[in-house]
Amino acid sequence: MKHSNSRRFFMKTLAISAAAAVMAPILKIQSVFAEPVKDTDPLVKALGYVADATKSKDRKDPKAKCATCQFYLGDVKAKSGKCQLIPTGDVSTSGWCRSYSVKQKKA
DSSP, X not given: OHHHHHHHHHHHHXXXXXXXXXXXXXXXXXXXXXXXXXXXXXXHHHHTOBXXXXXXSSOOOTTOOGGGBTTBOSOTTSXXXXXXXXXXXXXXXXXXXXXXXXXXXXX
């Protein structure tokens, strides 16, 4: 019986791996064509998000920008990415909002 379970496990793993390999490029393409957040979004307005941090009057730290924020989920080398606080689109890595919080270094 163990042999049968091992074979089933292998086949399931193989199927999941194949599906992941097929979906990876599609997901990457979707991220390339992701829409930036809209200025008219009430959440974006409430957070005071600006796509260019240098244009914010509220920003205190000159180094503060989305790429260095703990809520930014995207690649810091990209032009934009996902934010945990603004799920409606992509934020600019050079953007800023009032909820900015320095990304903690992993121990």
